[in-house]
Amino acid sequence: MGFVSTTERRSPTDQAQQARRGRPPKGATQLSREAILNAAIEVIDTAGVASITMRSVARQLGVDAKSLYNHVDGKDHLLDVVAERVLAGMDIPEPTGATGDDLRAIAHAFRARTLQYPQAATLVLTRQLSSFAGLAPVEAVLFVLRAADFSPEEAVHLLRTFVATLIGSILREVNAGPTFGVSDAEGIARRRAVLEQSGLPTVSEAAVYLAQFDSEAEFDFTINLTIANVLARLPATKA
Amino acid sequence: MGFVSTTERRSPTDQAQQARRGRPPKGATQLSREAILNAAIEVIDTAGVASITMRSVARQLGVDAKSLYNHVDGKDHLLDVVAERVLAGMDIPEPTGATGDDLRAIAHAFRARTLQYPQAATLVLTRQLSSFAGLAPVEAVLFVLRAADFSPEEAVHLLRTFVATLIGSILREVNAGPTFGVSDAEGIARRRAVLEQSGLPTVSEAAVYLAQFDSEAEFDFTINLTIANVLARLPATKA
């Protein structure tokens, strides 16, 4: 059905594309983990995470799928590395000492980075990445909380709440795209009608608000609420 | 490599398993959407969501994979229906009028249901299910918030925060399993050592708390914090 013929999906450089065996002639684009990662992100970004396969990534590079195994440990590992790479690209804001502002800044930096490749967001938010890349934001949040005089133990609890809220919010934001149809008036109206006729009294009463979704505003609302919570628990020393 | 031979994975009833063509003889287990759903959930629960394929579900039923297409619209649709089914099985607690308690009860009911099939949890929490099943918990939360005199608009915002927190929490809980190694002392110690040597000052300071994860307690903490937030915003009429 709707698939792309193999022959017309060749590498960007358009050279050394003849099927060959053994080491490439000379200046052919050398395969590397770096190149593979970029190709994978490219595929995800243009065709969605579902269409990432060893073969599609290889095609992007004008190379055979099996060659990738010389540089990554398999598909699962590749996806892990992609997630790490995206997360590692996040730039952590400098703390200013104002607890609320600092947490807000981290939240927005995190969101900005994960939404930079919306198609990859689910990957980044869902995979359990135990590497260093995943720890940098954790360190940032903990630092701010410790600076606010929370005990390490409470800081960890608050961190977990903070992260859960962050992930839940962004995940929905990413998934809501398809369902909420961006924000065109017609889509909202249609959705509103469905909700109104759901037969659920409170849902239909609130249909007009449920039908629309301003992701930016919604994110701010949730994050601010969570931060207000944190501030309310500030130890006496700082409050 | 590690796969199960086709011939020894036969249906529970163990009858009418010979390859045949056309309508089954007489009392053979009739295929139905119901049966397919149960088989799918069974596969997910025993082998994980990754191993659900049209063929594995069919094998569970002692039937050809293509036969499933007479009852479901394809794999994606099947997964949607599974998610809906799981969510639909949630029993919504009766509201008592105490806002905080009622929200807490809904949160726990939601968690209990999604964790009933831990392997399916990601599916339920991640898929965008626009059906009726997804709306029942929404109605429940909105009802409680409206009963507390929040405006429909604010109720929707609070609902979204609530759900994001819920989903983020449970998702992590489900994913943390593999990483945190349940809670055996040795796994915790190893993880703690890694965190301590991370080179990130605040992370290593809090390593002992980061290394362990009591999911029940953590969930309660987060949910209580979120609910405290809601209560703090109660309109004057109720506060």
Added chain:
DNA sequence: ACCTGAACACCGTTCAAGT
């Protein structure tokens, strides 16, 4: 050191042919 051919055991899905 790094690439590919051949090969294997899978996938989802369509469609016509069977009962």
Added chain:
DNA sequence: ACCTGAACACCGTTCAAGT
């Protein structure tokens, strides 16, 4: 009405053979 055979275009991955 509902099932399967044949078929198609895919998958991930191993391993030996090539340069």
